[in-house]
Amino acid sequence: MTLERYLRNQDAISDAEQEILAQKCVLVVGCGGLGGYVIECLARIGVGHMRVVDNDVFDESNLNRQLLSSSMNLGRPKTLAARQRAMAINPLVEIEAYQTNFTAENAPELVAGCDIAIDALDNIPSRLLLQQAAKTAGIPLVHGAVAGWMGRVSVIQPGDDLFSQLYPAQTEIQGEEMERGALSFTVSLTASFQAAETVKLLLGKPSLTGELLEIDILHSIVKKIKIT
Secondary structure, eight states: OOOGGGGGGTTTSOHHHHHHHHTOEEEEEOOSHHHHHHHHHHHHHTOSEEEEEOOOBOOGGGTTTOTTOOTTSTTSBHHHHHHHHHHHHOTTSEEEEEOSOOOTTTHHHHHTTOSEEEEOOSSHHHHHHHHHHHHHHTOOEEEEEEEBTEEEEEEEOTTOOTHHHHSTTOOSSSOHHHHHOBOHHHHHHHHHHHHHHHHHHHTTOOOOBTEEEEEETTTTEEEEEEOO
């Protein structure tokens, strides 16, 4: 029998699929712009376990786009806000919060036991590290990135090494978000696609594996690009 909180998931998600989601564990690295919206979506849809990782605290510059930030929690850890928000939305969801950077040293522990990893980061080196950790663990990685009015989403299966194709010449610490900014609607839409791809992977539905979704909000264009 479907819980009342999940009634509006039907008929898109069956009772059996809802139970599958309840048994899954997802790693979200980054609890800022993309991560905040991803965590919100996954908590509401009923993904049973989330492990969230971030070493940052909220500051005033986050208020334009980060769902979990407010004028009342400036200076508070983002992982704490993520855990409290998810528990308030859905107490059936188990949240593990790690107030730390994602590093080569802690990557094996953080990835262990997870079914999917989600890239909600904002720099290339950390993304490369997460891609390698997901590859080693044998789990898919759902990539998301924003830059001004543009968003990108893709699914990276173990061994695909997509980032070497997407960012072959980018070795700088900060990515395009720092150069071109991040708008609230770009972040929320991109994160929604990431959450959707995560749910599809968990349920064995068709995903963006081998494809890159490019979202141009300024010109209202969404296109899929085959990746070779």
